[in-house]
Amino acid sequence: MTAPVNVTVTGAAGQIGYALLFRIASGAMLGPDTPVRLRLLEIPQAVKAAEGTAMELDDCAFPLLAGVDVEDDAARAFDGTNVALLVGARPRGPGMERGDLLEANGGIFGPQGRAINAHAAGDVRVLVVGNPANTNALIAAAHAPDVPAERFTAMTRLDHNRALSQVAHKAGVPVSEVRRLAIWGNHSATQYPDLFHAEVAGAPAGVLTADTAWLSDEFVPTVAKRGAAIIDARGASSAASAANAAIDHVHDWVLGTPEGDWTSAGVVSTGEYGVPEGLVCSFPVTSSDGRWHVVEGLEIDDFSRARIDASVAELEAERDTVRELGLV
Numbered sequence: 001m002t003a004p005v006n007v008t009v010t011g012a013a014g015q016i017g018y019a020l021l022f023r024i025a026s027g028a029m030l031g032p033d034t035p036v037r038l039r040l041l042e043i044p045q046a047v048k049a050a051e052g053t054a055m056e057l058d059d060c061a062f063p064l065l066a067g068v069d070v071e072d073d074a075a076r077a078f079d080g081t082n083v084a085l086l087v088g089a090r091p092r093g094p095g096m097e098r099g100d101l102l103e104a105n106g107g108i109f110g111p112q113g114r115a116i117n118a119h120a121a122g123d124v125r126v127l128v129v130g131n132p133a134n135t136n137a138l139i140a141a142a143h144a145p146d147v148p149a150e151r152f153t154a155m156t157r158l159d160h161n162r163a164l165s166q167v168a169h170k171a172g173v174p175v176s177e178v179r180r181l182a183i184w185g186n187h188s189a190t191q192y193p194d195l196f197h198a199e200v201a202g203a204p205a206g207v208l209t210a211d212t213a214w215l216s217d218e219f220v221p222t223v224a225k226r227g228a229a230i231i232d233a234r235g236a237s238s239a240a241s242a243a244n245a246a247i248d249h250v251h252d253w254v255l256g257t258p259e260g261d262w263t264s265a266g267v268v269s270t271g272e273y274g275v276p277e278g279l280v281c282s283f284p285v286t287s288s289d290g291r292w293h294v295v296e297g298l299e300i301d302d303f304s305r306a307r308i309d310a311s312v313a314e315l316e317a318e319r320d321t322v323r324e325l326g327l328v
């Protein structure tokens with residue numbers, strides 16, 4: 001059997017952690033031939049709860065699970081880690097401004113970036129799930145100068161999957177018949193789900209994009225505000241679907257995207273589509289050889305351009321705030 005892959009999950013005692021860990025241990029993330037060793041990082045107050053989850057992981061007797069460690073120390077939790085899922089984050093509290101939120105999260109993602117830089121394996125891949133995910137990834141990357149920036153990513157796969165389902169419902173086809181969707185920009189209400197290059201049942205999605213009222217008044221806001229709709233209905237934020245998206249993101253990053261299709265991920269811009277270099281921005285991406293590649297050469301019409309620009313402007317504003325706070 002191959003050597004286990006070390007997977008660190010922060011915020012392991014939270015609701016996404018609970019939906020995520022068992023699927024990683026079952027092989028859903030890295031495939032049926034790859035054993036995993038889990039490291040659960042939590043704050044001291046939540047270590048006991050994480051230990052309870054570790055007991056349950058034990059009780060599943062997963063053949064691929066090579067071990068579980070619970071830590072409250074980032075240096076130990078990231079020691080030799082190959083895949084780091086940064087889920088734990090500081091939620092927005094009452095009266096908290098955006099700057100306060102970014103500052104509070106800088107206090108988490110800066111030190112975690114440093115610990116990854118100092119202790120992780122040479123091939124470490126990082127997925128930031130904790131919000132504000134794009135800018136938290138930017139902060140973590142800025143504190144890990146020895147790790148290539150392209151190894152820090154932010155999760156927009158949940159938005160991508162939400163968009164796939166909305167299109168499938170509208171077109172009356174299975175989700176598997178919808179391809180080449182893209183989420184652009186920030187994982188926030190300004191994100192832009194782009195249908196202009198999509199295919200439905202092998203044909204261009206032109207019939208859907210021609211319905212501009214549906215596109216701008218229903219599709220785009222439904223995808224962008226889905227998180228709030230889930231909170232409204234469930235009384236808690238998306239957890240199983242977020243965990244599923246994290247599994248999909250890492251699975252495709254490591255094992256590749258299907259031929260002829262692409263997905264969406266927040267990756268460090270190298271200037272593609274006019275997005276300023278260094279921002280962690282969602283793009284249409286493919287993966288091969290364990291690396292994300294931004295899909296190049298897509299024509300962006302005025303409808304899409306305005307929305308992409310608005311979301312990128314928000315990312316720039318977040319970056320400027322964290323710069324002013326000295327967090328990057």
Ligand code: NAI
Pocket residue numbers: 010011012013014015016017041042043046087088089090091108128129130131132133155156157158159187237238239242
């Ligand atoms: P939760 O509140 O249930 O769990 C968060 C956990 O993180 C808690 O157990 C807490 O103790 C832990 N934590 C806090 N600071 C930590 C630190 N410094 N180190 C390690 N652990 C720490 O939250 P939930 O529902 O699991 O969500 C986690 C994050 O994921 C939130 O920021 C949420 O907004 C975000 N999210 C992102 C999505 C995306 O698509 N990118 C989708 C859904 C949620």
